[in-house]
């Protein structure tokens with residue numbers, strides 16, 4: 115497939131740019147997204163092309179910004195709300211969890227909320243605002259939640275999110291932002307919301323992962339291949355609604371499941387993934403399910419304890435070893 | 443003194459209809475939010491707006507605004523009675539309204555977010571370069587939420603075509619406004635946002651209407667928002683069943699003497715525009731209409747367990763793998 119090599123954030127911006135060119139109702143609203151180019155360059159170049167008629171710098175008012183976008187969506191526009199960092203979603207919770215997701219159902223489909231909310235989470239080069247709160251939103255009916263791991267998916271899911279008529283929460287992992295560069299297909303490249311992807315096939319154990327943990331799982335899988343253990347790496351990509359069909363098919367094949375995410379293990383998405391498999395594919399399991407996630411403390415600042423906190427490739431490897439102890 | 447007689451008579455009729463409907467709804471449901479005594483604020487605020495303007499009325503007294511936008515009494519009753527024909531088919535409170543009438547519905551039960559959403563409607567009006575405007579009203583209690591500050595500040599900073607109206611009825615459940623803020627007048631808060639703040643007698647429908655229309659003109663002309671405080675009084679409890687034993691009866695009695703409908707009728711009688719018999723006829727007609735609409739709505743079908751709408755969460759369905 116013809117394409118260009120680009121970073122994760124370049125792919126995100128390209129997805130937004132193409133959709134803004136395609137549809138004059140698409141606009142971006144957020145903090146420091148204009149001439150400044152967005153935190154971590156999240157909107158670089160959009161101001162130069164679209165200017166103040168389509169790119170709106172807001173005061174520090176996450177709640178009002180979310181409400182304005184919801185109101186504009188009810189009036190038929192297609193807002194992209196750039197919430198600089200995931201931690202600030204907490205300031206806009208009523209709009210995001212109580213209001214936006216309810217509208218379509220409440221109005222018997224007469225009103226829709228084509229709203230994309232993008233935000234940054236996770237470990238990154240600057241270390242700031244790292245907390246991963248995506249599980250909060252997967253609990254809420256009516257929200258679609260996506261979290262890509264590659265530049266191609268970043269662009270394809272961004273375009274799908276902007277065209278979607280429901281509120282989509284788009285989690286962008288900060289380590290991937292400038293740290294991952296890969297080929298992004300040219301042209302009309304859309305990745306459907308609600309579909310996981312097998313990144314590497316294997317027959318012995320499924321590692322279902324999100325965002326940066328997908329890369330760490332692939333790293334672990336590579337090492338296990340040398341030991342003769344075939345790890346299947348599943349990138350969940352859409353966290354809500356979960357692609358249970360792909361998940362269950364994988365576990366039915368391998369019989370073993372490890373779930374890995376950077377967010378806290380307790381109450382994390384992994385719990386939902388594990389419970390789904392336990393409920394619907396218990397008979398296929400050859401080993402207990404193991405979850406890899408962060409310990410139950412806030413994300414620490416200093417690198418030494420940050421390293422002790424973050425789930426890593428070693429954590430995934432240990433989990434794979436643990437489930438492989440159960441033979442047959 | 444009374445410039446447009448037809449308009450004033452129409453507003454009088456709406457206030458009477460609102461009162462009669464509200465009393466009937468209070469009898470029907472102990473959980474209804476009574477609006478008796480506050481009619482001049484929703485009627486004066488939302489009367490005379492264009493069909494392409496967006497209305498986001500405060501929940502208390504909102505049904506009269508829905509009627510003004512084209513909903514029928516029978517549809518309002520379908521909501522109050524929890525019928526299958528109600529807006530949202532029983533999925534939410536009865537006091538929300540069809541969005542296709544350009545009325546923003548109460549999407550969820552928390553107060554405040556609608557102020558930002560209405561600001562978003564004004565944003566969309568500006569984005570589309572239309573000269574439509576948005577009017578949003580909310581209680582004095584709600585004006586203490588952060589939503590109020592963020593939304594009004596943003597609406598003012600961007601000079602959006604919106605009118606913010608505080609329906610100050612002095613009480614937020616059991617919390618009197620004097621204890622909720624040190625501000626003497628809620629309209630004074632406008633100064634902090636750099637927009638005009640106007641305090642009006644909220645029991646004088648013409649005063650409310652004149653102030654709002656002036657603000658609408660400003661908004662349409664691109665001069666940005668106005669904050670209006672309309673001072674009225676919550677004559678009954680928070681809900682129909684609330685006896686409001688937490689407040690002094692004298693306060694309520696004092697306000698009974700300022701009833702907005704009686705005041706308007708006295709004024710119209712003085713001006714020789716509406717006789718006592720004419721007024722009586724308006725009340726009788728309202729009672730008959732409200733009663734007939736209720737009887738009709740009672741015959742509507744009931745909500746079914748299958749109306750839960752499990753498969754109706756999303757507008758864009760997920761593609762099967």
Ligand SMILES: Cc1ncc(C[n+]2csc(CCOP(=O)(O)OP(=O)(O)O)c2C)c(N)n1
Nearest residue numbers: 502551552553581582583584611613614615
């Ligand atoms: C965010 C939020 N907090 C509390 C409540 C509970 N509540 C419902 S009505 C009400 C009083 C509201 O007062 P006000 O805004 O003055 O309107 P009024 O009831 O007087 O018309 C309260 C506290 C709520 N619905 N939402």
